[in-house]
Amino acid sequence: MGYAFTSDDVAFLRSDAGIAALTEVNALPLTDATRLRDVGVARRLLGENFAPVVETVLLRRRALSKLDQADGWLFTDDALQQATASTVARHRAQRFKGRDVHDVTCSIGADLQALNEVAARCLGSDLDPVRLAMARNNVPDTLVVRADALRPVSKATAVTADPARRDSSGRRKWHPQDFVPPLDELAEVYAGTDLAVKCAPGIDFAVAPWADEVELVSLDGAVREACLWTRGLATQGVSRRATVIHGTSSWTITDASPDDCPVAPPGEWIIDPDGAVVRAGLVRHYAALHGLWQLDERIAYLSGDKPPAGIRAFRVLEHAHYTEKAIKSLLKTRGIGRLEILVRGLDIDPNTLRRRLKLAGPDEATVVLTRIGAKPVMVLCRAERT
Template sequence: MSFSADEVRFLAQAEQEIVEATVNLDLNKKTMISDVARLRKHFGDCGRAVAELAAARRSAEGKLPQQWLMCQESAQQTTPPAISAERARRLHTALGSNAVVHDVTCSIGTEGHEIIGAGLRYLGSDLDHSRLLMAAHNLKGQKALVFRADALTPASTGANVIIADPARRSGGKRITNPAQLLPPLPSLLDAWSNQPIAVKCAPGLDFSEWSGLVSVASVEGGVKEACLYSADLSDGETREAVIIKDGHVDRVTDLLDDAPEQNLAAAPGEFIIDPDGAIVRAGLVRHYAVREQLWMLDERIAYLTGNRIPAGTSGFPFLEEVPLKKLKSAMAAHGAGSVEILVRGVDVDPDQLRKKLQLKGTKAMSVVITRIGSRGVALVCGPRQWA
């Protein structure tokens, strides 16, 4: 639940008092009603807002600065700072120092913090007055200008690039049609048709008609967003996977033009590799395989195999391939007591399969359920290993 403008102003002025009043509160689902009642006695009508702020900060710990103003909705919706930093790096490379970035859906200022840190100049606008007040507080002391404006009504001149983050949910449900985003993607592109633009979107949308770059980003193994860059920001790329893990950034792009069109699939090697979700969503499994000297088990399925695990990733030591109907006996023969199950290309529920296996051994193992040609197979493996 968001804040009123008056609540934001109060929260900005009562920082130390808020910290002291909430430090010993649990602020979880079980205690929230009693916690809010306690805070109302201390802060009056602003007690609810204090509880919301404290709970949002706890949920965003390690993700956003703890002194920032935020509500739980804005904290959940914000782009991970590591992704924003990578975007700022790309914009700095494309546009140079002191370029002006206009973020037309600035919310609480997360994107601005990273853009300014990269040496770019920042304008932030939004229709939500309360979030604008939070952004102004969060970016205080930095060279940022925030103001109220509709993302579909150009309200700035001289910006070198536009950034937008349309709302991806409505009524608690994820939006899958670009025309139903808030604001709609086609309307947003029309409004800013004469300027370079970067639009953040859900990674599951259909981007097949986008003529610029589609950059899909993951953080610690979880795919977080896709960003559509206009062609003048793409450096010749049309697809990119940005994999952020343990502070390291890996990029896979479609500029690798020697990926063979045929004969990339073959029998399993020493390891089975499940590529990062950003690589899969960006359609760069083949390119990643070529870069890492891996190959595919089936050209239509996104599992890879090879004789080593790429640095910084994990894989499964391959033991044997068995038909699905013989998996239970194979696992018993290996003495499996626990199993990690991966499934792609076959209609199998991992939880139901685990129950059917009735494991009684002591070994930790893994199984990759997939399709090779017309066959549904089980690749029996040892436990996950990291390189």
Template structure:
């Protein structure tokens, strides 16, 4: 969004027009809305802003639920924003650590700041981009004097440490035009990671990073927490000083709807021994894999590694865990379409989920080689075990709550 569009939108008439436009979920709906609003005599800048925001609000419902209907966004800001359910848990950690205020440096459109303010913290929200800071100010306006929004750099806005105040950072590079956000090399973040980690060494800090961030580049004395939401690993948070829990250096936090499950450890877990494929196959959640806590999960299930290089576990028991997706093994086949098709036909399988690990296969292309007829469903797991490629036909087992 350009500043001219934002100025056109941030008027009583502009906001009323946005609220009356309704949901714009598709390209066809966007085109129809543009034609309708232009025919009504509205300016190009206002029409562009209104239709763009109506479309972003529709997309934002997945992260912000009903709150999205009164918020403003940039595309980059929405892509980077923390889901509200995840942000609420960040806020809870700050409150549990005795914090009363937080400096949110690189606040974006204000996703985390919304949760911080909602938890009763005084918030200083800072963003170096003028349009993004203005949108954050709009989104955070309902909290009144408890939130201050500033257009500034993180380095200039932070100031001296204050008792009871935490720091929250989401370092990233935002491209011009507010059209996309990409994660970049460690020395090319804004603010730089060297500066961010320096602040974190002196003040209680949470730093949000991409879940694939280089583990060797993380501070040794921090708590590192990988978070997955509804099955997708969404972020890595580095917690320091009062915000890091005693004895915890690795954490995998799984959020499913309004429930959460967490696995913590003082260090990376030692892998479990390799064992032959049993009656069940278990796929650890991505956060467990990133946190390198697979061994702890394996021991909790009395399971072993299927292969030392593959993040699958196996056992003979039907025990389930919130930290894995479990599958009951039906059959183990060589990875060739003739044998697999014969098994699919014999079992009347017409709906098939395909998963793969350790094999160079495109699941979509592989599916086109299969014949699916019948009312039954199953999962086909393509995997390397030792030096052999295998196809495991299996059924999902309901996860533990």
């Protein structure tokens, strides 16, 4: 949960005295080994103000890997956890370019900052007075007001929302009716408005039949979010999209692309599509785009004679029917002492299996365990960056 900031804390942190205190505490290591001593130093220096200052310094350090402008920002722990990574926020903001936009759950302003760079005009609102005060510090050039997302205070704007998905104790909420605000109520209130709603990537899309387009976004190999687009923000003719961002480059694929994809035995390479592609249900579309095929029509692993450029793919060494006895023999024969285990379609825990294999040898490999029809299959591979 982290420290519970108050409005008075935020006022102090924004004051000259608070800024000086943050600078002083930021000079402390605050590592696991030194934290108790450093917190004691901060307490002696700052008295009752030590807790919000120490927490802010720690949150800023955590935010460096997620946000471009964490230095000087104010956060709460849970707000930072839910904040959109800057790269993803900028990607999503592009659909609002040149428009008036209202972020109705602006929190500390991570999405608002990205919108402010491209939109004609921005408005942010939230019900939490502490987060609003932090947003005013973090995005000072944008108007931020206190308002309920379910009681619109703007007109003729596109709307974006990121409903809270944790309760007051920090536990994650999985049911859309428990989001704050609830997903269906949000969609009903803005039924006549161009709306974008950020959600966790694991959401069941069937709960949002009102979404005209669902986009899954991954960043550097991790699926970060699903965005539900409606009306003029959605892409005509597209209901599902996967966007894959790596560093400064990105690519996208949609269900408007062809999905002609054969099913065949393993070829020279095994390809494990990006999680956004899998989650968006676009494995066949991705295969068709790159001249690949499926091993089984219900399994997301693909194969081909040439992998797409710029991915981590797996060069096939050999494949056979899978049994634990057979894989032990194969790995022993090849002298495999370090093994990556990838599994789809079989009830196998990689960590449990690895312990039982008792690996020994100088070489390393990847084994793909899956099924083709009802038959369990093992594909021994060497991972390579294409």
